[in-house]
Amino acid sequence: MRYLPHTPEDISDMLTVIGADSLDGLFASVPEACRMTSSWDLPQPQSEWQLNDHMRGLAADMAIGEDGKVLIGAGSYRHYIPETIRTLASRSEFLTAYTPYQPEMAQGTLQGIFEYQTLTARLLGVDVVNASMYDGASALAEALLMGLRIAKKKKKVAISKAIHPHYRGVVAAYLRPTSYEIIELELTADGRTDLSSLSKESDIAAVALQSPNFFGVIEELEQAATTIHDAGSLFVACFSEPLAYGLLKNPGDCGADIVCGEGQSFGIAPSFGGPGLGMFGCKTAYTRNLPGRLVGETKDLDGKRGYVLTLATREQHIRREKATSNICSNQGVCAMTAAMYMASLGGTGLRQLSRLNFDKSEYLKAQLLAAGASLVFAAPTFNEFVVRFPGDFSAKREKLLKQGIVAGLDLGDLYPELAGAYLFCVTETIDKATMDTIATEVAA
Amino acid sequence: MSEQQTTGAANTVLGTGGLIFNEPLLWEKGKKGRMGMSVPQSDVPAATLDATLEGTEVDFPDLSEVDVVRHYTRLSQWNFGVDSGMYPLGSCTMKYNPKTNERQAATPAIALAHPMLEEGLSQGTLRLLYELQEFLATITGLDAVSLQPAAGAHGELTGMLIFHAYHEHKGHQRHKILIPDTAHGTNPASAALCGYKAVAVKSGPDGMLDPELVASLMDEDTAGIMLTNPNTLGLFEERVREIAEIVHAKGGLVYGDGANMNAVMGVMDAKKCGVDVLHLNLHKTFSTPHGGGGPGAGPVCVTKELEPFLPVPRAVRKGDSYQLEENLPLSVGRVHAFHGNFGVLVKAYSYILTMGAEGLKRASQLAVLNANYIKEQLKDVLHLPYDRPCMHECVFSDQNQQAEKISTLDMAKRLIDYGYHPPTIYFPLVVHGAMMIEPTESECKEDIDQFIATLRTIVQEAKEQPDLLHEAPQRTKVRRLDEVQAARCPCLVGLPSAEDK
Structure with a gap:
């Protein structure tokens, strides 16, 4: 076995030093009654080449390959990933390191995460960003728990029905063992969140909105911030497509107190939904309530600039049951990857790419409307939108699928009232010809 | 002479400084108008955006592709990974991360798989999920598995959600949970998220849990116990079955923290130990890289009785096809937006296929062999608080060095100068000045011998030249960092570009 370096002679020499008679003898402390006695029904060990063949077989069972055109987003986006990012993020000095508990040996990770925190804070318009959460869904759940901690006595949170249904599912699971109550906010006819009920509710610690929301609709975050703050609640802004903030006003500038969401769009492959990246930030005032790790700048004994994990007294290994979260392992290398992507685009490139996504989705929207489809929600959208077809x-979708085009997501399973309505997503990976093919099929 | 003295001015110029580069922060380089990746030409007309929605351009530095490549390559050279050398970080199982696993996870049709596509279009990924569930059930001896949790602590939380849902279903919610002082640090915080008050259980003088103490603490308001086995002293809880019986007799459940599974693959049957829920850390036992913090994966394995409470959706096989089962009324619900850290799951799956049953068992045997060998070769110079056969890790303390005013931290930092990542230090808390060494099975005898010799040299230096330890590390990009200052005046983001200039 190529990962196991011990020769029979090594084993025998080492057993002699230990004073054990055999490898089995090392396990004398494991009682008979606790022992694994059945033989394992696992496949025979495979050589590297057999494993390649096996995975090729699994890949062949996937209907949509590299050449497929996927016009579905819904929380996972297919964007181009430059080769530089694949190369740099797979450098084993980053990949095979542990959490940077020994900062002198991990300045690469630490400076990289500090840069990630900084670029993400600029993107989201917040003062502080942590070193990452598992994904957008758990980030939202943690944001609401954080809101409840800050608000202390309040027992309710309100979340928009236009937040990704899976994110709402995770929030429900996290809050289920607690006594907190979740209020769901309905939609207005144009696809935005209806906040009119807020004035009637007291006792709401935090209100969560997603923008662009699950239907791609851009929420009016500034007005929402006023309404939510007037009701005495904290404003949690969530997202699943951070690329939008290359073009749109960011949630922090609009008045959000906590901003969180999914960062997979930034250089991370969809990979059947994970690993992605939970982005999480807030205003300075709430820094000590943040879940997760933080990297901070400091100096070494010689006065040289360096980076360390800091404010650890919030965390589970110090604060135990009173910690702000139980999170330990996060999505470290995914955060580094996102920083590489943001650095590669720069401010100029981010604007261009964001604009391109907007323009392309508006093009498909117009073509589908011209072909007879109707818009379900009239409010402006970014890179995703919902239509119904005559x-x-x-x-027709089946026919397009045969050409390798996945034309939208039927919303019936997630929103029964929207059965037969389709959520489309267009990124820079979809060319005009593909969109024209879809429009032609719709018109046919 | 220190390195800085010998290099003089060369080390103060950004981007230079011999081979320990003085690479600046991203926003300290670049120039407006550069770009480091290609954005496709637009093939559609420009659309109109409501001006009230449009924001200003984000203040990111503009860098060329070369700028980005050099920046991260240089940063990587300040880092140490398993590929750089021995990383005996106790409780973290820093074993070799096979390269082929990375390739498998990057297989285009798998890396590009969209999680919201219909089942019929995703048979390959669903089959992988299903098979990995089966493999992990086999390896642990438990009956059913959810792959959703994204890390060990996330698995613990999922386990606690299962405890909570189970007791709720039984019609009587409980409010406390027993957590030994030899359990992992995340356990109390995970239990607290479910409203359980942690009740500490002190381990005995031999490092073992005493069933009688557990019996005196266990009552009908206690949801169960969270056990780490082997525990954080690297010892197998020999009376785990008795403890489980006590907990079960009072209607409680037993949670097994499987972070230390690398010690006991093929040896321990979790179900026979009386464990009801167990999480695994695929980024430890199953060789997936830790990524400088993550991503990990923390699947939970449960008994048949608790299967209905597992998170949804679950990958199931119906005849020849694989499907996702969503409607399970007792389920705790969803803990991840999609199917967990799928890319990590692919790597663990590849590892299991490569190792096979015999290889996995052998890995545990050799991990335990390496740890016991180190323990025997160092116990005459380092204090060994629990002198008994260990599993995959051994725990020393700095008691013998106190006379020289040398701490565990000093020895750890000196190891860095010798090119080793230090062991886990000051954990577990039950050992004052703990130094927890987990070599894993990946290290060969010669490398282990060299590590032992190095630690013995350091112990000698502690007596003869203690300043070498106090001043360590010296051969790194930065020396010891001021962590107090970092926490007192937190600087968590860089200044805006304009203020830099």
Whole structure:
């Protein structure tokens, strides 16, 4: 076995030093009654080449390959990933390191995460960003728990129905063992969140909105911030497509207190939904309530600039059951990857790419409307939108699928009232010809 | 002479300084108008955006592709990973991360798989999920598995959600949970998220849990116990079955923290130990890289009785096809937006296929062999608080060095000068000045011998030249950092570009 370096002679020499008679003898402290006695029904060990063949087989069972055109987002986005990022993020000095508990040996990770925190704070318009959460969904759950901690006595949170249904599912699971109550905010006809009920509720610690929301609709964050703050609640702004903030006003500038969401769009492959990146930031006033790790700048004995993990007294290994979260391992190398992506785009490139995503999705929207589809929500959107088709679209979608085009997501399973309505996503990976093919099929 | 003295001015120029580069922060380089990746030409007309929604351009530095490549390559050279050398960080199982696993996870049709596509289009990834669930059930001896939790602590939380849902279903919620002082640090925080008050259980003088103490603490308001086995002293809890019986007799459940599974693959059957829920750390036992903090994966394995409470959706096989089961009324619900850290799951799956049953068992045997060998070769110079056969890690303390005013931290920092990542220090808390060494099975005898010799040299230096330890590390990009200052005046983000200039 190529990962196991011990020769029979090594084993025998080492056993002699230990004073054990055999490898099995090392396990004398494990009682008989606790022992694994059944033989394992696992496949025979495979050589590297057999494993390649096996994975090729699994890949062949995937209907949509590299050449497929996927016009679905819904929380996971197919964007181009430059080769530089693949190369740099897979450098084993980053990849095979542990959490930087020994800062002198991990300045690469630490400076990289400090840069990630900084670029993400600028993107989201917040003062502080942590070193990452598991994903957008758990980030939202932690944001609401943080809001409840800050608000102390309040027992309710309100979340928009236009937040990704899976994120709401995770929030429900996290809050279920607690006595906190979740209020769901309905939609207005144009696809934004209806905040009119807020004035009637007291006792709401935090209100969460997603923008662009699950339907791609851009929420009016500034007005929302006023309404939410007037109701005495904290404003949690969430997202699943951070690229939007290359073009749109960011949530922090609009008045959000806590901003969190999914950063997969930034250089991370969809990979069937993970690993992604939970981005999480807030205003300075709430720094000590943040979950997760933080990297801070400091100096070494010689006065040289360096980076360390800091404010650890919030965390589980110090504060134990009173910690701000139980999170330990996070999405470290995914955060580094996102920073590499943000650095590669720069301010100029981010604007261009964001604009391109907007323009392309507006193009498809216009083409589909011209082909007879109707918009379900009238409010402005970014890179995703919902349409209905005259008649049954499923047969046409099937036909497009045969050409390798995945034309939107039927919303019926997630929102029964939207059965037959389709959520489309267009990124820079979708060319005009593909969009024209879809429009032609719709019109046919 | 220190390095700085010998290099003089060369080390103060940004971007230079011999081979220990003085690479600046991203926003201290670059120039407006550069770009480090190609953005496709637009093939559609420009659309109009409501001006009230449009923001100003984000203040990111503009860098060329070369700028970005050099920046991260240089940063990487200040880092130490398993590929750089021995990383005997106790409780973290820093074993070799096979390169082929990275390739498998990057297989285009798998890396590009969209999680919201219909089941019929995703048979390959669903099959992988299903098979990995089966493999992990086999390896632990438990019946059913959820792969959703994204890390060990996330698995613990999922386990506690299962405890909570189970007791709720039984019609009587409980409010306390037993947590030994030899359990992992995340356990109390995970239990607290579910409203359980942690009740500490002190380990005995031999480092073992005493069933009688557990019996005296266990009552019908206690949801169960969270055990780490082997525990954080690297010892197998020999009376785990008795403890489980006591907890079960009072209607409680037993949680097994499987972070130390690398010691006992093929040896321990978790179900026979009386464990009801167990999480695994795929980024430890199953060789996936830790990524300088993550991503990990923390699947939970449960008994048949608790299967209905597992998170949804679950990958199931129906005849020849694989499906996602969503409607399980007793389920705790969803703990991840999609299917967990799928890319990490691919790597663990690849590792299991490569190792096979015999390889996995052998890995545990050799991990335990390496740890016991180190323990025997160092116990005459380092204080060994629990002198008994260990599992995959051994715990020393700095008691013998106190006379020389040398601490565990000093020895750890000196190891860095010799090119080793230090062991875990000051954990577990039950050992004052703990130094927890977990070599893993990846290290060969010669490298282990060299590590032992190095630690013995350091112990000698502690007596003869203690300043070498107090001043360590010297051969790194930065020396010891001021952590107090970092916490007192937190600087968590860099200044805006304009203020830099």
